[in-house]
Amino acid sequence: MKWVGWVALCIGWGMPVSLLAVTSQSFQVSATITPGCLVASGGSNYGSLAFGSYSALATSTASVALANSVVLQCTPGVALSMTVDGGLYNSGGRRMQLNSGTAKVAYQLFRDAALSQSLGISQSVSVAYANANNITLPIYGRVQLPGNTPGGTYSDTLQVQLTW
Numbered sequence: 001m002k003w004v005g006w007v008a009l010c011i012g013w014g015m016p017v018s019l020l021a022v023t024s025q026s027f028q029v030s031a032t033i034t035p036g037c038l039v040a041s042g043g044s045n046y047g048s049l050a051f052g053s054y055s056a057l058a059t060s061t062a063s064v065a066l067a068n069s070v071v072l073q074c075t076p077g078v079a080l081s082m083t084v085d086g087g088l089y090n091s092g093g094r095r096m097q098l099n100s101g102t103a104k105v106a107y108q109l110f111r112d113a114a115l116s117q118s119l120g121i122s123q124s125v126s127v128a129y130a131n132a133n134n135i136t137l138p139i140y141g142r143v144q145l146p147g148n149t150p151g152g153t154y155s156d157t158l159q160v161q162l163t164w
Contacts, residue, residue, distance in 0.1 A: 035075040037164050040133070042070030046160050049141040051107075059147040063115060066139040076132040078164045084109060084139065086121040087156040094121070096143075096154035103150045107143040115142055124163070 047069035051062045074080055089095040095104040109119035119125060119139065129135040137160065 033075070035078045035164070037072050037074035037078060037080060037135075037162065040071045040073045042068070046070045046137060047139070049107075049139070051141065051143050054145055056149050056151045057147050058145045061142060061144050063140065063142045065113065066137055066141075069136045069139075072135040072137075072162070073133050074129070074135060074164065078132070080127040080129070080135065080162065080164050081124050082127055082137060082163075083122050083124050083161045084119055085159040085161075087158045089156055090121065094156065094158075096156045098150055099153045099155055101150060101152065103152075103154075105143060105146065105149060105154050107141055107156075110140040110142065111138045113140055115140060127162075 045068070047066040049064050049066060051064055054060065054062070072080070087094050089097045089104055091104075093106055094109065095106050097104050111117045111119045111125050127135065127138060139160075
């Protein structure tokens, strides 16, 4: 017992102990970025197409762009696409229905301001964007008023689906 105590005492009093020290070492750092998109503003309301007010006898054509549209942000380079369903009153095409009756007025959707590229019912179309932090949906509408239409407010609700 005396011998063990003396060895412990000698080590504690400054006898050199040889230790191998590691002065540098490396480790890995990584992250996986999943490409995707998010709604930056607008929430669950993707906007509105408001054609305006007209006489019940009007036979004019009205065109509008999606107003108060949702703003999306996507990882740069993400291929974003959308589909728009036929709405609540789809019967051989999109229709708005008189809120206090059954009369309907047909309308069409387009994916360009020139109204040359139709946006078909549930047709998947690419959403082009230049700024990945400020993407709006390219939806434009046109209605040809039939004339002799019952007065009142006509409306429809459309479902938009985004994929990437």
